[in-house]
Amino acid sequence: MKKEIxxxxxxxxxxxxxxxxxxxxxxxxxxxxxxxxxxxxxxWALNKCHVMEEYIPAHRVVNRKGELSGRKMFSTxxxxxxxxxxxxxxxxxxxxxxxxxKYLWRPEEHLF
DNA sequence: GACCTGACGCCCC
DNA sequence: AGGGGCGCCAGGT
Numbered sequence: 825m826k827k828e829i830x831x832x833x834x835x836x837x838x839x840x841x842x843x844x845x846x847x848x849x850x851x852x853x854x855x856x857x858x859x860x861x862x863x864x865x866x867x868w869a870l871n872k873c874h875v876m877e878e879y880i881p882a883h884r885v886v887n888r889k890g891e892l893s894g895r896k897m898f899s900t901x902x903x904x905x906x907x908x909x910x911x912x913x914x915x916x917x918x919x920x921x922x923x924x925x926k927y928l929w930r931p932e933e934h935l936f
Numbered sequence: 937g938a939c940c941t942g943a944c945g946c947c948c949c
Numbered sequence: 950a951g952g953g954g955c956g957c958c959a960g961g962t
């Protein structure tokens with residue numbers, strides 16, 4: 825029997841999928857938006873997002889300083905930075921976003 | 937079943 | 950201004 829996916833994972837993925845191309849968000853913002861109580865929960869959910877069949881732009885989620893803290897979890901250490909660069913996001917040394925606030929996106933900006 | 941760690945973030949020194 | 954510690958929840962050992 826396969827373990828059921830927690831609802832909050834789905835909530836996290838749902839928000840992450842709303843992040844527009846060329847934009848990024850943070851674990852804290854998403855955790856706060858979903859009232860998860862801890863930014864770690866977002867990271868936990870994204871860590872396992874590969875099990876999801878749908879596409880999840882996990883590379884668009886970084887920590888509050890704009891650093892690609894999850895890059896090591898990708899197939900290759902540079903995959904996350906490559907994906908961001910391909911969308912026009914400026915990344916320095918493959919580890920940090922330049923002009924972070926300029927690319928920052930918040931869930932409440934999305935018009936339903 | 938207890939303890940440790942982790943894609944984080946805030947408070948305190 | 951920079952560094953260290955603690956809280957958060959879940960999963961793995």
